[in-house]
Amino acid sequence: MIQPAITGSGxxxxxxxxxxxxxxxxxxxxxxxxxxxNADAIAAGDMEAVPHSSAEFIVSASGIxxxxxxxxxxxxxxxxxxxxxxxxSDDEPSIMAEMxxxxxxxxxxxxxxxxxxxxxxxxxxxxxxxxxPAVAVxxxxxxxxxxxxxxxxxxxxxxxxxxxxxxxxxxxGSVKCAIVVNxxxxxxxxxxxxxxxxxxxGDVATAVVIEPDTNAKGAHFTIHGTRCATEFSNNIRNxxxxxxxxxxxxxxRRDMQFMQNGRKVFKEVLPMVSAHILGHLEDEGWQADSxxxxxxxxxxxxxxxxIGKKVLGxxxxxxxxxxxxxxxxxxSSAGSIIAxxxxxxxxxxxxxGVICSFGAGYSxxxxxxxxx
Numbered sequence: 001m002i003q004p005a006i007t008g009s010g011x012x013x014x015x016x017x018x019x020x021x022x023x024x025x026x027x028x029x030x031x032x033x034x035x036x037x038n039a040d041a042i043a044a045g046d047m048e049a050v051p052h053s054s055a056e057f058i059v060s061a062s063g064i065x066x067x068x069x070x071x072x073x074x075x076x077x078x079x080x081x082x083x084x085x086x087x088x089s090d091d092e093p094s095i096m097a098e099m100x101x102x103x104x105x106x107x108x109x110x111x112x113x114x115x116x117x118x119x120x121x122x123x124x125x126x127x128x129x130x131x132x133p134a135v136a137v138x139x140x141x142x143x144x145x146x147x148x149x150x151x152x153x154x155x156x157x158x159x160x161x162x163x164x165x166x167x168x169x170x171x172x173g174s175v176k177c178a179i180v181v182n183x184x185x186x187x188x189x190x191x192x193x194x195x196x197x198x199x200x201x202g203d204v205a206t207a208v209v210i211e212p213d214t215n216a217k218g219a220h221f222t223i224h225g226t227r228c229a230t231e232f233s234n235n236i237r238n239x240x241x242x243x244x245x246x247x248x249x250x251x252x253r254r255d256m257q258f259m260q261n262g263r264k265v266f267k268e269v270l271p272m273v274s275a276h277i278l279g280h281l282e283d284e285g286w287q288a289d290s291x292x293x294x295x296x297x298x299x300x301x302x303x304x305x306x307i308g309k310k311v312l313g314x315x316x317x318x319x320x321x322x323x324x325x326x327x328x329x330x331x332s333s334a335g336s337i338i339a340x341x342x343x344x345x346x347x348x349x350x351x352x353g354v355i356c357s358f359g360a361g362y363s364x365x366x367x368x369x370x371x372x
Contacts, residue, residue: 004167005213006369007220008113009341010106012099012183012205013328016072020055020065020199027053027198029078051195058199063301067202067329069187070095081192083185096129096183097138099205104143104181111209112217113177118209119147120169120178124162126155126332126360127189131242139181147175155236156297156359157228158182158333159206163355163367164226166210176215181207182334189238191257200299201258202329206337213372221344221353221369227280228365231272235261236360270303273358274310280366281311286352288312291320293343293353298325298335311354319343333357347371 031050041047058064069075074084088094093101100123108115121143123136128151136149154161159182166178186201213222240256281288288311296304301323308316322343324335331338336357347353348371355367 002171002173003213004170004210004223005216005220005372006163006208006223007211007216007218008107008109008111008209009337009344010103010108010110010207011338011341012102012106014068014070014203016069017066018069018072018075020058022072022076023199024053024055024058026076026078026081027192027195030081030193031195033078053195053198062199062329063323063326064199064329065326067199068204070185070203071187075187075192083187085188093142094129094135094138096123096125096135096185096205097142099183099185100135100139100181100207101142103183103205103207104139104179107179107207107209111211113209113211115143115145118143118145118177118179120166120175121145121147121149122162122166122178122180123149123151123183124153124158124180124333125151125182125184126153126158127185128153129185135183136181145179154230154333154363154365155361156299156332156335157357157361157363157365159337160226160355160357160365160367161228161363163208163210163223164228164365167223167226170210170212176211178210179207180210181205182337184332184334186330186332189240189258191254194254196262197258197260200330202331204328204331204334204338206334206341208337216372220372222372223367223369225280225284225368226366227276228363229276230361230363233268233362235264235268236362266303269358269362270306270310272362273356273364274307276364277307277311277354277356277366280368281354284368286368290352291354292347292351293319294321295336295339295343295353295355296321297357297359298323298328298339299330299359301325307356332359344371
């Protein structure tokens with residue numbers, strides 16, 4: 001039987017960094033302006049004042065210290081508070097494809113593969129910049145890959161769901177070398193003017209190469225099992241879509257951006273994810289104490305600490321559950337792959353780990369890997 005393996009990974013990191021301090025200065029200036037413009041309504045009790053944010057609040061709520069973004073000038077403009085990205089002509093590479101190509105080239109280099117050997121490209125991300133043609137097909141063309149390509153979206157779980165799809169096709173023999181790429185421009189779907197969430201997201205792109213383990217040219221991670229699960233919930237939602245103009249409403253309504261009920265998400269998702277990982281381990285005959293590493297979705301440090309403790313049955317040791325969100329913030333589907341890419345090089349043959357993502361849907365995906 002063909003055994004799929006991850007033979008390379010890559011990360012594209014934008015040049016622009018927004019620190020918590022920079023973000024707070026911009027947000028508080030916005031809050032002061034709105035409060036001044038609506039002073040009478042606030043005094044009359046018809047409107048609540050916009051509260052200030054602080055760097056201490058952000059770190060306490062999330063563990064995030066900074067984030068990388070494709071554009072910071074628009075985000076930090078108190079009169080705008082969202083990215084300013086140039087509209088590209090149809091004959092230029094799209095911004096998501098450009099990010100993806102960078103990450104793919106790094107993953108292919110690590111795998112020792114040429115793009116011409118790739119016969120599947122899956123662009124798995126929480127947002128795609130257009131309906132069609134698929135961004136994945138554009139990426140396929142830009143890198144010179146063969147075969148076929150398609151987009152998929154399972155929000156923050158897109159990467160692990162994409163890995164399962166690619167691994168299944170490699171295992172069946174219908175694909176010889178697959179790319180799963182996750183270009184995430186989360187800064188564009190975040191409401192930077194909402195204190196409860198204005199610090200959450202950052203931008204990045206990640207990619208992995210998946211092929212039969214017998215074809216691997218060097219160190220790799222054999223995929224022993226993948227598992228995905230979904231359960232419908234409105235607690236993480238974004239209502240933007242192509243039917244927007246049919247409803248005689250085109251303004252920038254709040255529900256057209258990322259929204260969540262954080263307390264309910266925390267209460268409902270954590271048990272779901274912990275049970276999912278433990279059930280997957282049990283069915284594969286793996287013991288939790290055999291795990292060397294957990295590469296978890298990078299949404300919130302407290303959530304990850306809870307899951308790590310629940311899965312391992314103890315507080316994870318330093319390095320067992322690496323976090324990157326302090327630097328990258330929440331990058332949706334890419335977060336667990338950033339962690340995997342940056343914190344897997346020290347693993348030795350036989351070391352085991354779990355890549356796990358979770359988020360809107362609800363959705364959860366896990367990939368059991370072993371260093372070979």
